[in-house]
Amino acid sequence: MRYRVRHLTEYLYGAPVTLCYNMAHLLPRDTHNQRCLSRRIAVTPTPVYQTEGVDYFGNPTFYFSVQEPHKKLAIDVECYFEIEQNDLSNQLTLHDLSCAELRALIQASQSPELRMVKEYTLDSVHIHRSKELGEYARRCFTDDTPVLQACMDFTHQIFEEFTFDPAATSVSTPPEQVLKDKRGVCQDFAHLAIACIRSLGLPARYMSGYLETLPPPGQEKLVGADASHAWFAVFIPDLGWVEFDPTNDLMPNEQHIVTAWGRDYADVTPLQGVIFDGGDSQALNVSVDVQRV
Structure with a gap:
């Protein structure tokens, strides 16, 4: 495409x-x-x-x-x-690395790649780990749950429980406030997901770019109607960084265009x-x- x-x-x-x-x-x-x-x-x-x-x-x-x-x-x-279109169908079914196994690999950091990834488990400008945030995600990220399945379940959880509301937050709204109000925009949902996942000792990073939006059937697409978009990615050995979009409840594919990534919005x-x-x-x-x- x-x-x-x-x-x-x-x-x-x-x-x-x-x-x-x-x-x-x-x-x-x-x-x-x-x-x-x-x-x-x-x-x-x-x-x-x-x-x-x-x-x-x-x-x-x-x-x-x-x-x-x-x-x-x-x-x-x-x-x-x-x-190019990603073949995402096999990732969830074939890759069974559990949350506990990934956490142990990150803590041991026995390769240069894993040592570099470890910085994505730490606090950053807009994201601070907390017990409250970890508890919100814990039901998805049990020790024996495959990491990819846990991320997909958590993506769906945010999509179902939160309301998209551009007036509810600002750039500096902390994830704890977003969790309390259950409202925000794509940046807030990405920050929340990253904060929760890092609070459980797993690596997550912020993805920034664009999303192709399609108009309802029979209507023309408006000029200027698209916007910048944000989602998150989790590191999986052998796969690299695997992306998830909680605003739209999916794994990004050919409609997501990446411009930058970092620890949170402040980096990009x-x-x-x-x-x-x-x-x-x-x-x-x-x-x-x-x-x-």
């Missing part, structure tokens, strides 16, 4: 910004089943400096600096992808930086289109 993704980000300021420095996690990365065919990024006003790089997690980064007064900043990214924020001046107010507009080509 091939896709075209356009992600337009616009900041509108109450007064001119005289100088800004920014880092973006908006460029695509290649994965085992995803390949970027082409990409384009345009910033308005034109930066005096821009460069691409790679962060600690291997995610592509884009740095730029605008040094002329502006009341509007626009970052327009267009990418083309080719995604789409755009972050410093501005000088700009007044007391600013507005953010984001438009995302995911189209099959």
Whole structure:
């Protein structure tokens, strides 16, 4: 399957910004089943400096600096992808590594790969382990339950018990509050799942990207109707990182497009930086289109 993704980000300021420095996690990365065919990024006003790089997690980064007064900043990214379908049907039935066995492997960390994975069992900026979070997931992650089946059951549990509500949370809402209110968005459900799984001593990481959304039968797809998406992945020896989407109760396949991954949202924020001046107010507009080509 091939896709075209356009992600337009616009900041509108109450007064001119005289100088800004920014880092973006908006460029695509290649994965085992995803390949970027082409990409384009345009910033308005034109930066005096821009460069691409790679962060600690291997995610592509884009740095730029605008040094002329502006009341509007626009970052327009267009990418083309080719995604191969994963054969997920055999993973759940054939891989029977239990939760207790994976926990023991991670604790022993007898290989460089497992030692690197261990950091995904620890606390991070937005995720802190707790007994309460661990208890919420424990009924799925019993010691003798296969890890993949436990993750799928837990994905379904979040999907059934939580309500998608964009007004219920903010970027900084902790998983404990999401668990209490049973409301949030994809980022909250990913953070909650990761926090619960880490609280049980298992490795989980945050996945950021896009999801192709399809309109109801008979209706046209609206321009700009798509959005950035978040889900989580759990490390399984021999398989690597296996992904789960609690917002949609499924294992991501060819409709999920990965841009970055890390310990939580703070590692893969789409755009972050410093501005000088700009007044007391600013507005953010984001438009995302995911189209099959």
